[in-house]
Amino acid sequence: MAAAPHYDVFNGDADGIFALHQLRLHTPRRAQLVSGVKRDTGLLRRLPDAAGQVTVLDISLDSNAAALRRLLDGGAEVEYFDHHSADCAFAHPRLRLHCDGAPDVCTSILVDRHLNGRHRPWAVAAAFGDNLAGAARRLAQDTGLDDGALAALAQLGQVVNYNAYGEREQDLHMAPAALYRALGGHDSPFDFIAASDAYRALCAGYRDDCALMQGLRPHAELAGGAVYILPASAWARRISGVLANQLAAARGGASFAVLNERGDGSYLVSVRSGAPLTLSACGFCEQFEGGGGRKAAAGINHLPAAELGRFMDGFRRYFDAAAGADHAQ
Template structure:
């Protein structure tokens, strides 16, 4: 029997696990993937699982394999901030789930641990584009502004690294990036000592964002805009953080970033207006493979013939 740490490959998933394992070390096998690879529990053989820690992936998208794990006797700690639906009642399940628009999994873990490793919670919150929440925690740590800015950059870069259609699109496998960071109690120590890894993320981010900045909106109104990125590794890597950048630049506007997929159709990232964080998940769940949370959501595979219905629904919600 084994222990498994199952986590989203973005900044929030990685930083949530960093906090937990620094507070409660455990020999566990890592299971993660690209950010959009969220049905992770399907990869587990219930007969081999003693304990599973599941972070930053929707319970609703993993309901059936979770129920199988629990029935097989596994102990499960499940922490997340996405739409969950009905949470199973089972003595082997400890669920810490809150879909509020101003929290993320790293912040939930921070509360669970009573701030024991809050520096990583700040990085995770910045990575999830929750700047106000990240700064609120940072104030409790009495961090100077240069350190806060460093944490924001690191969170953005780690989050950026999680996007891609396949692991080959990424600069680092998320499990590798977690292991690189695991030895550091504070993110600033990682940025100082692992300078080559930090710079690889930074240079990749800046280059890809420069490409995205040259893209004009495919469709726009006063309250919303849609951008379409080409079928290219840089575009897949930047799809989520480009949406965050657009949201930060015009916080009263909703944004959708559609990235062309090699097999046809689009990968979709939606950002609700920062001044009105609502309905991104409601919009995306109208389409197959869609999900997320109120402030930020996505669709893994939007068919070409569904692009106009998506624009219509997006426009109706954010008009």
């Protein structure tokens, strides 16, 4: 009787892809890959009951709790690494859970800890891609990486992360599973940067989309930040995360929302909190169906057009509290 297959289930952004690459450099394994666009977070629903062994990376446990229980009840052994909200976490003898929701942690950092820094440059690139530049630089201390090397890792993380944004895989330059396979044979991210045609193609797409982004203007300016509503086009969906991260980096303490119109007229929402410890992005997004994420960055997968007014009012009330506190000091 054939053994049950192993499944590697991972978010399609830089953090999920580089977390899996670190693990498989350390422990090579044949596995069926399950991934998708960044917001395709309910990935465990795709797995059959008799899944055997499952490795899960960078998808919210809260969004997958029911499917996770189903797999465990079917006899699966699951190792789970994630940094998103895990309020629904539970103990199980066949579940090994590595979760940390701190705002300066990403999944690749959790894998780096698990592997004692064995493949650290990949974790540094992932942290840069997840908009955790400070954490990336701290992680790189004592590695001997100079400023040029750090800049190269930052660009790698940003470009691979950018590729994950879209309503569907057809919006992306490269499907996440294919991009993960393109890393195969590259122990060092610097080798991948130097040799990969796939990486050069992503960089070209990134430059083209960033040029289009320069013409964007906010839909609403608020005391605590701004809201952007982007045109209904593939390039705008790809660039939404880059825009949100750049806005957050340019105005420390301010909060931003970037909305992309979906094909059905609803919105895909990215939120960045300027005060993640007191006014978390996930705390705001969880007020809407399909919303969640982490303290600094979160989103809503499907905001109905009829809910846009409620979203705008709620965003203003929630994040202007931070601006009012700052002005009072």
